[in-house]
Amino acid sequence: MKLAVYTCALNEEKFVRRWYEATKDADYHIIADTGSTDKTVEIAKELGIRIYEISVTPFRFDDARNAALALVPVDADICLSLDMDEVPEEGAIETIKKTWDPDTTRGWLWWETGSKWKNNNRLHARHGYRWIKPCHEVTMKYTPGDEVYIDYDLTVYHQPDDTKSRGQYLPMLEMAVKEDPRDTRMWHYYVRELFFHQKWEEVIFNAALGLKTEGGWKPERAAMCRGAGHAASILGRKDEALKWFAKGADEAPDQLEPWFALAQHCYEIGNWEGCYKASSKRLDFKKSETHYLVDKSIWDWRCYDLMSISAYRTGKHKEAIKWAKKALKANPTDGRLQDNLKWLEENVAA
Numbered sequence: 001m002k003l004a005v006y007t008c009a010l011n012e013e014k015f016v017r018r019w020y021e022a023t024k025d026a027d028y029h030i031i032a033d034t035g036s037t038d039k040t041v042e043i044a045k046e047l048g049i050r051i052y053e054i055s056v057t058p059f060r061f062d063d064a065r066n067a068a069l070a071l072v073p074v075d076a077d078i079c080l081s082l083d084m085d086e087v088p089e090e091g092a093i094e095t096i097k098k099t100w101d102p103d104t105t106r107g108w109l110w111w112e113t114g115s116k117w118k119n120n121n122r123l124h125a126r127h128g129y130r131w132i133k134p135c136h137e138v139t140m141k142y143t144p145g146d147e148v149y150i151d152y153d154l155t156v157y158h159q160p161d162d163t164k165s166r167g168q169y170l171p172m173l174e175m176a177v178k179e180d181p182r183d184t185r186m187w188h189y190y191v192r193e194l195f196f197h198q199k200w201e202e203v204i205f206n207a208a209l210g211l212k213t214e215g216g217w218k219p220e221r222a223a224m225c226r227g228a229g230h231a232a233s234i235l236g237r238k239d240e241a242l243k244w245f246a247k248g249a250d251e252a253p254d255q256l257e258p259w260f261a262l263a264q265h266c267y268e269i270g271n272w273e274g275c276y277k278a279s280s281k282r283l284d285f286k287k288s289e290t291h292y293l294v295d296k297s298i299w300d301w302r303c304y305d306l307m308s309i310s311a312y313r314t315g316k317h318k319e320a321i322k323w324a325k326k327a328l329k330a331n332p333t334d335g336r337l338q339d340n341l342k343w344l345e346e347n348v349a350a
Contacts, residue, residue, distance in 0.1 A: 001097045004028035004076040004126070008056075008064035012084035013039040014161055019084045020047050025093035028076055032068035034059065060134035060172055072126060077102070079129075081122045081139075085160040092154045096123070105147045106139075110155040117292045120149065122156075134179070135172035136189045169193050177210075184216025188224050195227045203231040207244075211251075219293045222252035226261045238269050249278070256285050260298045263306045276310035279303045301330035305337065308344075317348040 005026040007019075010033070020029060031044055031051040044051040052071055056064045065081060072079055078100050082088065088109075096107065107123035110116055121139045128143035141147055173190040180186065187210025194203045207228035211221060225248030232241035245265045248258035263278035282303035288294055295302075304327035312320035324341040331337055 001077045001100045001102075002027040002075060003078040003080060003093060003097050003100075004030060004072045005080045005082050005093075006030040006032075006065075006068045006072050007082055007084060008032045008034055008054075008061070008068045009036065009040055009084050010034045011036045011038045011040060011164075013043055015084040016040055016043040016049075017047065018087065019082070020044075020049060022087045023080075023082065023093055025097070026080070028073055030068055030071050032064060032071060034064055059168065060175070062131040062133055062137040065131040065137060069129070069131070074126070076126045078107075079124055079126050081124075082156070083158075085158060087157045087159055089155045089157070092152075092156070095154060096152065099150065099152075101148075101150070103148050104150050105141065106149050108149060108151040110153070111158065111292075112155050113158040113292060115290075115292055115294045115296060116155070117290050117294070118151075119156075123152075133183075133186065134176045135169055136176075136186070166196075170197060177206075181209075182213055184210060184213040185220055187211075187213060188216075188220035191224045191227050195231065200231040200235050204228045204240075204244075211247075218252035219255050219257070219291060222248040222255055222258040223293055225251055226258060229261060229265065233265065233268070238265075241265055242269070242271075255289070255293075256282060256298055256303070257293060257295055260295075260303055260306075263303070263310075267306055267309065272310045272313035275306055276314055276316075279306035279310060282307065297331075301327040301334075301337070304330070305340075308340065312344065312348070317344075320344055321348060 003026050005023045009031050023029065029049040031049055032054045033041055033051055034054060034056055041051055041053065054067050056067065069079065078096060105125045105128070106120050108118050108120045109123055111119040124139055128141055129139045130142055131137045132140050170193045173186065173193050176186040177183070177190050187206065191203055191207045191210055194206060207224040210224050225244050229241045229244030229248065232244055242265060245262040249262050252258050259278050259281040263275050266274035266278060288296060288299040304323045308320045308323035308327060311323060321344050324344055328337045328341050
């Protein structure tokens with residue numbers, strides 16, 4: 001099995017060497033450079049990487065990735081689309097090459113981006129795939145027959161340059177929802193990007209549009225509600241925010257994140273019964289899921305913190321101490337949690 005690592009790049013001189021060293025077991029390294037003005041091209045050539053200078057105008061990620069994929073030699077069996085700021089764990093490339101079956105079409109890998117989740121878009125057979133969507137792009141199979149997967153327990157770590165601008169994302173996501181207004185996933189990313197740009201009224205307006213789509217992944221639908229809820233709260237419309245947070249919990253009642261958002265808002269407006277009820281949903285969940293919208297702090301301690309505060313406010317004093325201890329155990333260096341527990345133990349009868 002021959003494996004090709006391919007990518008599109010723009011001004012990645014910080015990462016070219018690391019990218020190459022982390023994937024040195026690959027048979028081919030392909031970079032489609034989209035106009036770097038730094039030393040990306042120079043360094044890549046020095047390392048012996050096949051780098052092609054291309055133009056994608058107007059820029060969109062699916063076209064750029066498809067251009068890079070087209071440059072992969074035809075005798076490659078496996079393709080791994082790996083951005084310059086992504087690093088696979090040691091030995092991952094060799095493991096994939098040794099275990100990939102000729103009939104396999106796609107592989108699952110862990111992606112570590114602050115939370116750990118599985119991704120099956122990046123590792124695929126050389127032929128029969130193309131990228132779609134201007135931004136937050138995905139691979140689609142365009143040949144007959146069922147897909148055959150391998151599920152790897154291998155991790156790719158995202159280690160980005162946080163100083164790089166992401167300003168191009170917003171117009172591309174606007175383009176994406178115009179191209180396919182039925183795509184709930186793209187609406188979610190568009191609403192999220194509007195939130196990053198602090199366009200609060202547009203967040204609320206477009207979340208409402210996005211939720212009119214049918215289907216979609218429940219955590220992403222709930223995330224749109226949270227974005228609209230936070231936007232309404234920032235605008236001072238607390239009642240409207242409460243409706244959005246409650247809708248998020250209705251959209252994805254089997255996810256903890258929307259319940260926490262509802263509990264947090266109830267805390268902020270002094271609705272202690274609502275805060276206690278929503279935060280106590282933590283007890284219904286055994287363990288955290290593994291997708292990119294999971295917030296580990298919610299699972300580890302933040303729900304218990306709200307449970308403690310709202311339990312005290314509603315007269316459940318013994319429970320307040322219990323959940324304060326639970327929160328502090330998960331986050332033992334937090335001074336506020338330390339002070340809260342100390343105060344409860346000194347002022348509340350056991």
